[in-house]
Amino acid sequence: MNFHIGIMGNLFSGKTTLMNALAAPPYRRDLQQLIGHGDTYAFSERVEKGSLTDECLALFYQDRVANIFPTETAFLHMRVLQQREIRHLMTRESKSGVLVLEDRPFLDGPEVFVKRMIDAGEMPPAHARLYYTLLYQTMQHDR
Secondary structure (H helix, E strand, C coil), rough: CCCECCCCCCCCCHHHHHHHCCCCCCCHHHHHHHHCCCCCEEECCCCCCCCCHHHHHHHHCCCCCHHHHHHHHHHHHHHHHHHHHHHHHHHCCCCCCCEEEEEECCCCCHHHHHHHHCCCCCCHCCCHHHHHHHHHHHHHCCC
């Protein structure tokens, strides 16, 4: 049996701390019992220094409103790649189960961060519509 636990929340809300706690004793042992003592994989948001996402993030911190769209588009791309890796782990042949812990699941960006930026008026409506168009097309294509 496979399990995928995604932890969603705003920045600095403790997602990574919770994920790391679940991936370590004693919680890891308890969770592994659920999957027949299979493998456990922990996925954190990985922003590589010098990557496109890192460059967009630096621009975002300079001017949030002007750079929210390219930054969230870069994060969407990064999350798509991570989801492909997770899908591979969850669908491969395994005698025991797989447990995937993720501190920022695929829908966390659109459902938490982007939504907050839209609600605060920091993402223009046209950018929001384009972002969600890209998101839904990605979700349809990447199934």
